[in-house]
Each structure stands twice: as structure tokens, then as C-alpha cells.
Amino acid sequence: MSFVEYSDEIADGDVAVVYLGRESTMAVKVRRGGRTQTRYGAVRHSADLIGRRYGAKVTCGKGGWVHVLHPTPExxxxxxxxxxxxxxxxxxxxxxxxxxxxxxxxxxxxxxxxxxxxxxxxxxxxxxxxxxxxxxxxxxxxxxxxxxxxxxxxxxxxxxxxxxxxxxxxxxxxxxxxxxxxxxxxxxxxxxxxxxxxxxxxxxxxxxxxxxxxxxxxxxxxxxxxxxxxxxxxLRVHEVRTVSLPLPDFGPRVAPVPEAPPLPASDHAAAALKTTTPPRQMPAxxxxxxxxxxxxx
CATH class of the missing domain: 3.40.50.150 (Vaccinia Virus protein VP39)
Incomplete structure (x- = not known):
């Protein structure tokens, strides 16, 4: 393991990054016989880390799981x-x-x-x-x-x-x-x-x-x-989310052309769209x- 060279497998003495979820990581010094406690339970270095491939999904003591990543400057x-x-x-x-x-x-x-x-x-x-x-x-x-x-x-x-x-x-x-x-x-x-x-x-x-x-x-x-x-x-981060927008009511519906199938009833009320929204407050x-x-x- 090196911060400037990539290794495939986790070895004794490596610094590995345990990814617990979005915006939640921790650096771990891998030692034979060592244990690291996470909110999902303990990770045993000898049994769960050493010899495993970087990026592996590791099951913790309480049944939850984490990913173990190769360290990078980021x-x-x-x-x-x-x-x-x-x-x-x-x-x-x-x-x-x-x-x-x-x-x-x-x-x-x-x-x-x-x-x-x-x-x-x-x-x-x-x-x-x-x-x-x-x-x-x-x-x-x-x-x-x-x-x-x-x-x-x-x-x-x-x-x-x-x-x-x-x-x-x-x-x-x-x-x-x-x-x-x-x-x-x-x-x-x-x-x-x-x-x-x-x-x-x-x-x-x-x-x-x-x-x-x-x-x-x-x-x-x-x-x-x-x-x-x-x-x-x-840095301005936009969050991608699904929104429901009501469709305008233009009065009685015109009969669809023969080639076009009729729209489902639900589509007359609203449409679900993917959109991005900036945060209302952000560190600048x-x-x-x-x-x-x-x-x-």
C-alpha cells in the first residue's frame, strides 16, 4: 500500500479507509490481530481485512457491512x-x-x-x-x-x-x-x-x-x-431528487390520434421529474x- 501506487490486496501494516456510508469514513491502521469498532460492529483485521481485495464488502460483528477502500489523497x-x-x-x-x-x-x-x-x-x-x-x-x-x-x-x-x-x-x-x-x-x-x-x-x-x-x-x-x-x-453542490409537478388542466381532453396510446389516468394529474436543487444554506x-x-x- 502506498498513497502514490495502487495495491490489489490489503496487507499487514497498510492504512485502509473504511467506508461506512455517505460522508462517513475512517482511516484504519491494519495490524494482525487488531480490531476496529464501527457502528455496525467490530471489524477483525486478521479475518476480515488482511488478504482481502481493496474495495471488498466486509461484514461486521453486528451483521452490518462496510467497504474497505484503498487510500487516496482525496x-x-x-x-x-x-x-x-x-x-x-x-x-x-x-x-x-x-x-x-x-x-x-x-x-x-x-x-x-x-x-x-x-x-x-x-x-x-x-x-x-x-x-x-x-x-x-x-x-x-x-x-x-x-x-x-x-x-x-x-x-x-x-x-x-x-x-x-x-x-x-x-x-x-x-x-x-x-x-x-x-x-x-x-x-x-x-x-x-x-x-x-x-x-x-x-x-x-x-x-x-x-x-x-x-x-x-x-x-x-x-x-x-x-x-x-x-x-x-x-463549491456549490446540487442535490438530485424526484419532484412531482401538477400538469395544467386545458379543459376537455381531445381524442388521441390513432397511433398514440391513451395516457394513463394518473398522468393527467401530475408528472414525476428528476431535477437538481442547490442548498438554501452552504459554506462558501x-x-x-x-x-x-x-x-x-
């Missing part, structure tokens, strides 16, 4: 233990696209936090790229390093405990892209420029407040970055994504 985002606020799928998709990440890319990230974006970056740059991620909090840095090893992506990432605004990334002239998720990103702009390769590169800053965006854009402009722009990703703002390009020199 599933990790919704199951990981939160140590900080994290980025979710909509923002992550925009970041990986706009930073032009691909296999072999070298990326610098600050801060690591809970590792939600880190795993998506690693999947994008594998098998030959490398992620240099910086976290100023000692315990968070150690926990992230432990998780990368457990998820078998440690060979693709270097974790550094340091203050990026003062000490930089520890990388010079090598990065294809830089991502900043820190309170004062404008202070790290000079270090981002130094980390980027000489022949250009992309930088992204994630900030929840527009005042942070203004100062970051000014810093980027002062350091001669080009194509500076900010976007906000707002997460943060602003500011992108810029280092000029080629």
Missing part, C-alpha cells in the same frame, strides 16, 4: 486527524492545476499542517519529483514525517522544522513551484523567489483574509513577479488563492 483529506485547518478538494484541485504540477516536479510547501495538500502534491509529482515541506511547529513536523513514512511516500518528501519567513525553505534555485499557507505570506516571498528555479516557476499563496492578499500581491510585485492574480473557489468562502509567475532570467 480520502485522506476527509479522514485525517486535524492538527490545523486544512485545504479541501476544491482548493486542492485549483492549486495542483494552476501550479502546473506533474511527475518530476520539485515543490516547496509551507506550512505542512495536517498534510492534506501535501499528499495531493506527492501523488501529482510521483514517481520522480520531490516535495520540500516546512513546518515551524516541532510536534506537527514530527507527526507529518511519521505519517509520510507510514503511507510509504517518505522517499518523495523532506520535512524541515523551521520558520520559513526567517530561514527560508532550505532550497535554492531548484523548485518548479512554491505554495504558502502561513499567516504572513508576504514575508516569505523573497525566500519563495530564491527557492524557485532560475528559469521561472509558479508560486501560490492561500489566505483567508483580503488584507493578507493585498500585502502579498504588493510583495510579489515588488519582487518582479508576473501574472499576479487571485481567485476564490466556491474558504480562502483566496493568489498565483504569480517568476520571470525567466
Amino acid at each position: 480520502l485522506w483529506t476527509v479522514t485525517l486527524p486535524h492538527r490545523t485547518q486544512i485545504l479541501y478538494a476544491a482548493d486542492i484541485a485549483a492549486v495542483t492545476l494552476m501550479l502546473e504540477l506533474k511527475p518530476g516536479s520539485v515543490v516547496c510547501e509551507s506550512g505542512t499542517g495536517s498534510g492534506s495538500l501535501s499528499h495531493a502534491i506527492l501523488r501529482s509529482i510521483a514517481p520522480t519529483g520531490h516535495l520540500h515541506t516546512v513546518e515551524f511547529h516541532q510536534q506537527r513536523a514530527e507527526k507529518a514525517e511519521e505519517e509520510f513514512a507510514e503511507h510509504r511516500v517518505a522517499h518523495l518528501v523532506t520535512v524541515r522544522k523551521r520558520d520559513v519567513c526567517k530561514d527560508g525553505f532550505g532550497v535554492t534555485g531548484a523548485a518548479d513551484a512554491v505554495f504558502l499557507d502561513i499567516p504572513d505570506p508576504w514575508e516569505a516571498v523573497p525566500h519563495a523567489k530564491a527557492a524557485l528555479k532560475a528559469r521561472g516557476g509558479r508560486v501560490c499563496s492561500f489566505s483567508p483574509c483580503v488584507e493578507q492578499v493585498q500585502r502579498t500581491c504588493q510583495a510579489l510585485s515588488d519582487h518582479n513577479f508576473e501574472e499576479i492574480g487571485t481567485l476564490e473557489v466556491v 468562502h474558504t480562502g483566496y488563492l493568489t498565483f504569480a509567475t517568476k520571470p525567466r532570467t
